[in-house]
Amino acid sequence: MLDNANKSTSFRRIAWIGGGFLTLMLIIAAVERKKGLTVGATVVEVKPLEDGALLIDSMDVIKLVERSLGGSLDEQTASLVNEDQVERALEENLFVKNAEVLLTANSDIKINIEQRVPILRVVDKLGVQYYLDKEGAKVPLSRHFTARTLVATGNIPPHTPEFLTLKDNLMKDLFDLTNFILEDPFWKAMIEQVHVNMANEFVLVPKVGDQTILLGKLDTSVEAKFKKLRTFYEEGFSREGWQKYKTIDLRFKNQVVCERK
Secondary structure, three states: OHHHHHHHHHHHHHHHHHHHHHHHHHHHHHHHHHHHOEOOOEEEEEEOOOOOOOOOOHHHHHHHHHHHHOOOHHHOEHHHOOHHHHHHHHHOOOOEEEEEEEEOOOOOEEEEEEEOOEEEEEEOOOOOEEEEEOOOOEEOOOOOOOOOOEEEEEOOOOOOOOHHHOOOOHHHHHHHHHHHHHHOHHHHHHEEEEEEOOOOOEEEEEOOOOOEEEEEOOOOOHHHHHHHHHHHHHHHHHHHOHHHEEEEEOOOOOOOEEEEO
16 A cells, blocks of 8 residues: 555656646747747837827837837847847937836837926027926927927026036026926916026016016015016906006016006
């Protein structure tokens, strides 16, 4: 009886070992087969901006990937596609904030792109045009779409990557003012342009009416200035009308000075 039990145990052990060996061989064969496959389908999904804009489209993404791989995707061996390398190459593009690349078991490539979000279109004093995104990064204009943002013009210095870390920096003041306007639904709907005059003061251009708003330099009184302006819009303009004023001057403490046409 003991011999038969030992034989049965040995047989099961051999069967388990044989089954495990067969499974391992099948896995190795599948891996070797996958190594020899070329890339199948490439699926690109670009997350649109809030207004539906695509600053970079799927064809642009595929061209960037092929450039990083050194040839057409259809000719690439799947095993040679390094997902991390492709992600880094995509994120070097100034329109791309984040890229995720996945090579599936079927040798398809799935790519998800998160675009940078422009908040301000800048035309600097040299005539150079670009966007600033939410992080203050410089983003080029897109050949596909014009993002709907605030516009800044006038005596604006050339962009420097470190401007957010510098003190007494006009670009940082412009960036902070832009965020202040966009954080308030009323001002976001009201203001369409920020102009920097030769005294480095900010001048606002509203969407309604043809007057200009002299805000002055950005300082700790900015909230009080906008509060005065809102009161004037809600009370003064309701009595006088939009078309009577040429300028609204907020540069003086506790005053709103208006110049009539």
